[in-house]
Amino acid sequence: MSAYWVSTYVEVTDDAKVAAYAALAGPALTGAGGRFLARGTPVQVYEAGRETRTVVIEFDSVEAAVAAHESPGYQEALAALGDGAVRDLRIVPGA
Numbered sequence: 001m002s003a004y005w006v007s008t009y010v011e012v013t014d015d016a017k018v019a020a021y022a023a024l025a026g027p028a029l030t031g032a033g034g035r036f037l038a039r040g041t042p043v044q045v046y047e048a049g050r051e052t053r054t055v056v057i058e059f060d061s062v063e064a065a066v067a068a069h070e071s072p073g074y075q076e077a078l079a080a081l082g083d084g085a086v087r088d089l090r091i092v093p094g095a
Contacts, residue, residue, distance in 0.1 A: 002094035003062040005034065005069075009053040010086040017084025021077050028073030029057055033064050058094075065091045 012018055030036070038056040045051055059065040068074055069091070 001061060003059045003065045004037075004092050004094060005029075005055070005057040005059065005065050005089070006092065007055040007057075007087055007089045008050075010050075010088055012053075012085045014082075014084035017081055021081035021084065024077035024080055025074060028071060028077055029068050031073065032059075032068035032071055034059050034068055059091075062091060062093050 009018075026036075034057040036055070037058050038054065041051055041053050042049065057065075059068065069089075
């Protein structure tokens with residue numbers, strides 16, 4: 001069953017660190033089988049929606065998504081991000 005990596009950027013405190021993270025994270029996640037489905041700021045929000053950058057990545061399974069997060073390449077990306085952003089990241093199984 002597929003799984004979805006959903007990340008929202010609650011606050012960006014250092015654009016350079018976010019750019020360094022993105023340069024490393026993209027290849028690490030696609031190399032681990034991730035497929036970017038959406039990334040950017042919302043064009044419309046409803047209810048308690050926030051206009052925060054959101055990234056949605058599809059993986060073949062929850063296990064593949066977790067393994068991508070734990071991979072050395074993604075851990076390097078997280079180190080580059082450091083305190084450059086406050087994010088909410090979750091992995092959810094597909095329906």
